[in-house]
Amino acid sequence: MKAIHIHGRGGPETLVYEEAPKPHPAQGEVLVRVYAAGVIAPELTWDTTYQTDAGQKRAFPVPGHDMSGVVEEVGPGVTDIRVGSEVYALTAFERDGSAAEYIIALPSELAPKPRSLDHRQAASVPLAALTAWQAFFDHAKLSAGQTVLIHGAAGGVGVFAVQLAHWAGAHVIATASPRNHDFLRELGADEIIDYTSARFEDVVHDADIVLDTIGGDTQERSWSVLKKGGMLVALVTPPSTEQAQAHGVRYAWFVVEPSREQLIRIGQLIDAGQMKPIIDTVFPLAQAREAYEQGTKGHTRGKIVLRVHDEGEEE
Numbered sequence: 560m561k562a563i564h565i566h567g568r569g570g571p572e573t574l575v576y577e578e579a580p581k582p583h584p585a586q587g588e589v590l591v592r593v594y595a596a597g598v599i600a601p602e603l604t605w606d607t608t609y610q611t612d613a614g615q616k617r618a619f620p621v622p623g624h625d626m627s628g629v630v631e632e633v634g635p636g637v638t639d640i641r642v643g644s645e646v647y648a649l650t651a652f653e654r655d656g657s658a659a660e661y662i663i664a665l666p667s668e669l670a671p672k673p674r675s676l677d678h679r680q681a682a683s684v685p686l687a688a689l690t691a692w693q694a695f696f697d698h699a700k701l702s703a704g705q706t707v708l709i710h711g712a713a714g715g716v717g718v719f720a721v722q723l724a725h726w727a728g729a730h731v732i733a734t735a736s737p738r739n740h741d742f743l744r745e746l747g748a749d750e751i752i753d754y755t756s757a758r759f760e761d762v763v764h765d766a767d768i769v770l771d772t773i774g775g776d777t778q779e780r781s782w783s784v785l786k787k788g789g790m791l792v793a794l795v796t797p798p799s800t801e802q803a804q805a806h807g808v809r810y811a812w813f814v815v816e817p818s819r820e821q822l823i824r825i826g827q828l829i830d831a832g833q834m835k836p837i838i839d840t841v842f843p844l845a846q847a848r849e850a851y852e853q854g855t856k857g858h859t860r861g862k863i864v865l866r867v868h869d870e871g872e873e874e
């Protein structure tokens with residue numbers, strides 16, 4: 560099969576499109592023929608990715624952990640997944656990823672692909688939507704009527720965060736550059752702040768939750784917009800306990816985890832028309848390097864996706 564391999568440490572220049580052995584599912588595993596894969600551009604720089612459970616670096620790992628495809632083969636002991644099923648998933652970072660023609664996944668990661676989406680749209684959902692879901696519902700315990708500030712609202716995580724917070728009945732304040740304002744209003748943002756010309760801390764007060772997908776200075780300036788007892792949910796920079804205490808607020812810092820159950824719920828919301836994926840650009844698998852280069856520029860609207868097989872294409 561063809562796959563993208565990471566050769567050494569660095570950025571998109573380390574990605575190589577080349578031949579790789581087709582994997583076979585072991586006990587409890589599933590082999591999926593990948594139709595499309597989501598691009599997670601920052602993963603190339605994450606220190607803990609591409610390690611074995613024992614903490615050793617894997618040689619020539621495959622990036623990408625978002626995927627949509629069709630079950631090709633099930634390993635011994637897998638009884639609840641059928642060959643031929645259309646599935647989508649976020650797969651664990653410890654194994655080879657989805658920038659390849661085939662991927663090994665676990666049943667606990669796989670959910671039925673939303674019926675209303677094609678594979679490319681479906682592949683853009685799992686990591687971003689699960690991150691937003693886990694931020695709001697597992698960590699911040701978002702409830703209707705709360706005020707939520709979402710930084711980086713037009714990005715991969717942001718577009719799902721805006722839609723989920725709106726669906727949950729929150730008052731949604733989003734930060735984005737002007738070219739994204741109309742689009743974010745359509746997704747459910749109630750107020751939008753142009754981060755290029757205004758300081759959000761001058762505008763927002765007494766927020767219940769801040770979702771920080773930017774980090775650094777944006778996070779530093781976010782403490783003061785929270786009400787006492789509010790929560791900063793950080794995805795990029797680990798927050799300071801001292802700052803949280805000084806402002807009388809709480810924080811959460813987490814790494815998204817695969818979840819079949821949550822992807823089923825997300826798929827139901829999508830099929831019911833409550834939420835939709837946003838695709839910025841689709842690249843063929845062979846051009847993964849260009850796809851990751853575009854992703855690392857930091858101005859993606861929604862997600863970049865790799866096209867691996869065409870729908871209806873025979874093996």
Ligand SMILES: NC(=O)c1ccc[n+]([C@@H]2O[C@H](COP(=O)([O-])OP(=O)(O)OC[C@H]3O[C@@H](n4cnc5c(N)ncnc54)[C@H](OP(=O)(O)O)[C@@H]3O)[C@@H](O)[C@H]2O)c1
Binds near residue numbers: 711735754772773793
């Ligand atoms: N901890 C976890 O489990 C987890 C999970 C997923 C992602 N992440 C991390 O979260 C971050 C965001 O991921 P992503 O995929 O959503 O990123 P992304 O798609 O690359 O985000 C790009 C968006 O950010 C906006 N943006 C850039 N600078 C901004 C600023 N100062 N204020 C407001 N918006 C700004 C851009 O809007 P304009 O074009 O309008 O500038 C663009 O729409 C990444 O660092 C990623 O590694 C962490």
